[in-house]
Amino acid sequence: xxxxxxxxxxxxxxxxxxxxxxxxxxxxxxxxxxxxxxxxxxxxxxxxxxxxxxxxxxxxxxxxxxxxxxxxxxxxxxxxxxxxxxxxxxxxxxxxxxxxxxxxxxxxxxxxxxxxxxxxxxxxxxxxxxxxxxxxxxxxxxxxxxxxxxxxxxxxxxxxxxxxxxxxxxxxxxxxxxxxxxxxxxxxxxxxxxxxxxxxxxxxxxxxxxxxxxxxxxxxxxxxxxxxxxxxxxxxxxxxxxxxxxxxxxxxxxxxxxxxxxxxxxxxxxxxxxxxxxxxxxxxxxxxxxxxxxxxxxxxxxxxxxxxxxxxxxxxxxxxxxxxxxxxxxxxxxxxxxxxxxxxxxxxxxxxxxxxxxxxxxxxxxxxxxxxx
Numbered sequence: 001x002x003x004x005x006x007x008x009x010x011x012x013x014x015x016x017x018x019x020x021x022x023x024x025x026x027x028x029x030x031x032x033x034x035x036x037x038x039x040x041x042x043x044x045x046x047x048x049x050x051x052x053x054x055x056x057x058x059x060x061x062x063x064x065x066x067x068x069x070x071x072x073x074x075x076x077x078x079x080x081x082x083x084x085x086x087x088x089x090x091x092x093x094x095x096x097x098x099x100x101x102x103x104x105x106x107x108x109x110x111x112x113x114x115x116x117x118x119x120x121x122x123x124x125x126x127x128x129x130x131x132x133x134x135x136x137x138x139x140x141x142x143x144x145x146x147x148x149x150x151x152x153x154x155x156x157x158x159x160x161x162x163x164x165x166x167x168x169x170x171x172x173x174x175x176x177x178x179x180x181x182x183x184x185x186x187x188x189x190x191x192x193x194x195x196x197x198x199x200x201x202x203x204x205x206x207x208x209x210x211x212x213x214x215x216x217x218x219x220x221x222x223x224x225x226x227x228x229x230x231x232x233x234x235x236x237x238x239x240x241x242x243x244x245x246x247x248x249x250x251x252x253x254x255x256x257x258x259x260x261x262x263x264x265x266x267x268x269x270x271x272x273x274x275x276x277x278x279x280x281x282x283x284x285x286x287x288x289x290x291x292x293x294x295x296x297x298x299x300x301x302x303x304x305x306x307x308x309x310x311x312x313x314x315x316x317x318x319x320x321x322x323x324x325x326x327x328x329x330x331x332x333x334x335x336x337x338x339x340x341x342x343x344x345x346x347x348x349x350x351x352x353x354x355x356x357x358x359x360x361x362x363x364x365x366x367x368x369x370x371x372x373x
Contacts, residue, residue, distance in 0.1 A: 087135065
């Protein structure tokens with residue numbers, strides 16, 4: 001009689017261990033679901049039937065998350081290599097200032113470049129991304145070639161980028177004034193979507209001047225569509241290419257990767273440069289979304305991106321992380337920001353909740369790491 005009992009006990013222990021491991025591996029998804037349910041129930045019963053889980057709120061969260069997802073995609077690749085980029089937020093600000101300064105409406109009286117003609121929309125965006133790419137290349141080169149820890153290298157770069165952005169921003173004829181009066185084409189890119197206009201069909205870009213007919217608007221903004229495209233491309237890059245395999249190998253063990261034939265230095269330079277390009281794209285879209293920029297734009301974005309990646313399962317020790325996890329991490333913080341504001345929670349309590357979630361995520365990450373050793 002004892003043998004069957006022992007076997008059943010062993011089977012029970014195996015099942016419990018499997019369930020426990022599954023819960024640890026997917027804890028972030030459970031937290032995400034529980035948080036949404038809590039906010040929805042609290043708003044419904046505590047605010048007289050207010051509904052958080054509405055299509056409008058979900059669309060607002062997606063629109064808020066779009067640029068953050070793009071920025072986090074860049075940061076995620078660096079974290080996977082066991083690095084970090086503290087200059088990300090300042091690069092976002094640089095891109096916002098550069099692109100906005102070249103895309104002000106001709107009718108705006110305080111243009112940074114009064115004599116600048118109307119440029120194709122893509123030109124200032126590319127220039128802003130290239131400006132960020134330069135600093136990203138320097139970050140990668142300093143980290144890979146000079147062997148300076150990424151934390152120190154990008155900390156110095158963060159200060160330098162802010163200085164460069166401030167010099168560019170504080171220029172005649174108007175000095176350090178917020179950049180506003182954006183070209184309608186640029187503003188539309190950040191805050192509008194595809195529309196079907198009565199009698200005119202599908203329209204991309206701002207509505208024709210003087211149009212007063214019926215408008216059928218697609219609810220998802222252009223920036224969400226751009227973020228989806230970027231996410232798909234990064235997913236392919238990380239999972240289906242040699243480059244992707246190399247960054248995971250470097251994060252897992254750079255010496256073993258080097259012995260296996262991976263050019264560690266070149267790969268790291270590419271990682272930091274690509275991340276900076278994504279910061280540049282995110283910065284230009286964020287300027288378009290908010291309708292302006294200053295030299296302090298993007299401050300703290302790097303911490304949000306790091307937190308979203310870590311919460312989404314990217315290991316701070318390198319070698320582990322997925323694109324869907326990064327997206328979930330960004331959405332989780334967007335739900336926190338939007339949802340807790342929706343139920344009128346104090347901003348100070350919101351910071352406490354966010355900090356607790358980050359600590360729990362890192363604790364789970366360390367636990368998973370120790371189990372794999």
